[in-house]
Amino acid sequence: MSSAPPAPAVTVVGIGADGWGGISALSQRALREAEVLIGGPRQLDLLPAACAGERVPWPTPLRPAVPKLLAAHAGRRICVLASGDPMFYGIGRALSEVLGAGVPHVLPHPSSVSYACARLGWPVEDTEVLTLVGRPAAALAAALHPGRRLLVLSAGAATPAEVAALLRERGFGPSRLRVLEQLGSERERQSEGVAEDWDLPPGDPLNVIAVDCRRAQGALRLASTPGLPDEAYEHDGQLTKRHVRAATLAALAPAPGELLWDVGGGSGSIAIEWMRAHRSCRAVTVERDAARAERITRNALALGVPALRVVTGGAPGALAGLPVPDAVFVGGGLTVPGLLEACWDALPAGGRLVANTVTLESEALLGEWYRRHGGELVRLAVAHAVPVGGFTGWRQAMPVTQWTVSKCPPHVSSGEPR
Incomplete structure (x- = not known):
């Protein structure tokens, strides 16, 4: 007969505000048999004396300490405590990255999200979840609809209070807020109010905030698709205008997890709307003008993508050392010697490059690159209706020449050059 498999070296146990009595018998057994118990002080205090293992609180900062702490107790039975479901914004992710997927044995507990949705009567699948643990409140702005x-x-x-303030600033003051504290415990409590007149004092630090989003009358409407109103951006005229921006994002084709280089950031609109396409999209914008770089940062905060990386410097020099992009947008400086070459060389096979220009000199350059590498060369023309005396006529904006290409292996053509 085959023997039972050995117990895993690391077990992750989810625990809620209801403490020891709220976890399963299997989780209780794992904690009693552990030689080392690792967790936050609050979590460790929830364990009874029957859990006799050495208690080790997480140091600060936590993430860099994970490999060292596990190595220090190698060969011993380790139990790591986590709040709720360890694999939902929890320590389970960090442990899986260090030990390998499936190596830690995870015993989950209902998450605070499950408890909150049960209390509110909200279907979990229809509720968007965001975390502000270690993140700025500005990250919420992109989710406000x-x-x-x-x-x-x-x-x-x-x-x-920080969430209420952000809602007021972003035109969502009428939104209803409910704060659910100590979910699952005997001390569970709920308070509520409206963001525009929120004045409740701070409560329990262990809380989840439910937001019913309601936009104030007259507040600017920001869609989830590319092509935000130009008024959404602070700018000095260096802004890819709305209709061209929408076409440019369509050509760039952002997908979850991808990284964009936005070269010649201007007001940051292309990088910002790339990141708004999906919360896992990443972008680096390169802008040589320091004042514009600061403006890009402000726009990123206002529009809910505070993780946008802004590099102040001139390309191609400022591109050195940046992570490999999935796509590159060049919105300015096309005629700078070596710029297009540096962007092209940085792209891996399958990467996309989109370049826009309004000048004849840059258009000639894009025509040459199109001849060599194929892709698609288009001219975008937009006209707006404006008053002409007592009538209405069209005012033509400067046409934009756009080159779009995917980088293929050397033996494969990316299109038919003309």
């Missing part, structure tokens, strides 16, 4: 329901994982007692 009328009628949407958000659950915000709080960083502490002060987070509800």
Whole structure:
């Protein structure tokens, strides 16, 4: 007969505010048999004396300490405590990255999201969840749409007031907020109010914030698709205008997890709307003018993508050392010697490059690159209706020449050059 497999070296146990009595018998057994118990002080305090293993609180910062702490207790039975479901914004992810997927044995507990949706009567699958643990409140802005329901994982007692302030600033003051504290425990409590007149004092640091999004009358409407109103951006005229921007994002074709280089950032609109396409999209924008670089940062905060990386410097020099992009947009400086070459060389096979220009000199350059590498060369022309005396006529904006190409292996053509 085959023997039972050995117990895993690392077990991750989810525990809620209801403490020891709320976890399963299997989780209780794992904790009693552990030689080392690792967790936050609050979590470790929930364990009874029957859990006799050495108690080790996580140091700060936590993430860099994970490999060293596991190595220090190698060969011993380790139990790591986590809040709720360890694989939902929890320590389970960090442990899986260090040990390999499936190596830690995970015993989950209902997450705070499950508890909150049960209390609110919200279907979990229709509720968007965001975390502000270790993240700025500005990250919420991209998720604000009328009628949407958000659950915000709080960083502490002060987070509800920060969320209310952001909602007011972004034109969502009428939104209803509910703060759910100590979910699952005997101390569970709920308070509520409206963002525009939120004045409740800080409560328990262990809380989740439910937001019913309602936009204020007259507030600017920001869609989830590319082509935000030009008024959404602070700019000095260096802005890819709305209709061209929408066409440019369509050509760039952002997909979850991809990285964009936005070269010649201007006001940052292309990089910002690339990141708004999906919360896992990443972008680096390169802008040589320091004042514009600061403006890009402000726009990124206002439009909900505070993780946008802004590099102040001139390309191609400022491109050195940047992570490999999935796509590159060049919105300025095309005629700078070596710029297109540097962007092209940085792209892996299958990567996309999109370049826009309004000048004849840059258009001639794009025509040459199109001849050599194929792709698609188009001219975008937009006209707006404007008053002409007592009538209405068309005012033509400067046409934009756009080259779009995917980088193929050397033996494969990316299109038929003309």
